[in-house]
Every structure is written in structure tokens, then in C-alpha cells.
Amino acid sequence: MEQKLITIDLDGTTLNNESKITPKTKEVLNKAAKAGHIVSIVTGRPNRISEHYYDFLGLKTPMINFNGAVGHIPHKDWEKEYALTFNKDIAFDILAAKEKLGIKVVAAEGKNMALADVPNTVIDDFFPVTLQANEVLNRINLTENPSAMTMLVERNQLPKTATALEKEFGDKINVGVWGGPNPILELSPKGVDKAHGVKFLADTYKIDRKNIIAFGDEHNDAEMIDYAGWGVVMQNGTKQLKALANDITPLTNEQDGLAHYLEEYLQLA
Incomplete structure (x- = not known):
């Protein structure tokens, strides 16, 4: 079998509902790598x-983070590493209009930066629960352009806030609404998505588009699923994403759906 590039989303795909990778999933992904295929994480995280x-x-x-905005090899200096950003003034404008926009928490991030304007306990690990002085999002600490911003919004304000941000900054950023239970908006550099990261990986490894297998479950996987030669959507994926899929896993992320599918597809058993 020709060498494949296997790009895997994390939440709802590789991870079960407790945000864990099961022994079965680890075993199959390791087998795929041993068989000469390239396994790469492509996540919004x-x-x-x-x-x-x-x-x-x-x-x-390499790992792709922030929905395609950052590509790097963890724990290494790598000459091909990249980070796409947008102007930090957007963060300051949003902070100034926070109350009016119905935003509760604003965070700005980059590969080596994580700042938030107030501590928050809504999502484990996501927004900082406590903030040191140098972790507060303000003009003193935000000295470089961010690769992403996330905002926790008043639930009933979400569509209105998204529209307002789109209208004000839409020529410079993408505005994404998170799936899932929490009303969160995500900003990324204009025109950047997971397909950007996947193309970068394919170019790096000289892999033909037809030999890319991508796994995902949510709206932020749409461009990646569409771009890949073989886009596979999880059984637990959204209806909209399933409409773009080449195939759908018979099992969910709770049932090692990715692992069972890949084992059969690559004949790894």
C-alpha cells in the first residue's frame, strides 16, 4: 500500500468523551506509523x-495547532515551523468593547503565549483559572500578534456577537462558533483553516492529495475533510460534516471508531 498521510482531529475523534486516548487507539496509530504511514495531529487546540x-x-x-495557524514539531527547533497571526490591535479593540459585545472572557494565544483578561472555571484547562500578572491580557503583556483568540460569550448573545465581530473585522479574521455545550467564539487569521495545515504536511512529506486520510467530527474539520483524498467523519460527527465525507466510521469516538476504521482500511490487523 502507498504511504498515507493520516491527519487526526483530537476532540470527538481521537479522544473519547473523557478526553482520553484509549489503549486501542494508541495501538492502532502506532501500528500505522510502524507500517510506514505518517500520523499527524491537526487540532483547534x-x-x-x-x-x-x-x-x-x-x-x-509535525503537529498542527490553532486550526492550521501553527505548524511545528513539539520540543524541537524546526526550520520549517510556521505561525500565522493577525494584528494584536484587534484584541485591544475587542477588550474595549467587551461589555457591549456580551463577552465574559477574552483570551489571546500563540505558540508560546497564553493570555486571558479574567480567570474562569467554565472549561477545565481551557481558560486559566488563576492568572499571574504576566498572564493577563492587556497592552503591557500582549506584545506580539496572536495566532488565535477565544471568547466565552453570553449564550443568548452568541449569534449577535459573531455577526458584530464579522462586520467589524471580517476582512482580517475568520470568526468561528464552537460546537459543543459552551458558547465560545474563536478568531483565526483570515483564510486559515485545517486544510492549510494538512496541505503543509502533504508538501513537507511529498504526499499526493489522494493519499491523505483525514478524520474529524466538527465544523472546524470541514475544510480538512473536503481537502483530503479520503475524508472520514466520525459516527458522532455533525450532520453537515457527514455530508462532505467520503466515508463515515461505523463506530463513535466512545467505541474506538477511528482505531477500528483505520485498522481495517490500512489492513493493519
């Missing part, structure tokens, strides 16, 4: 809350 999964899987490949 920051690297600070995804590198432990990378290490647990024993990967050495």
Missing part, C-alpha cells in the same frame, strides 16, 4: 493542551 497527547502517542511528526 493550542499546543499547551495537546502536546501531552502527542507525547502519549510517541509521535515525531
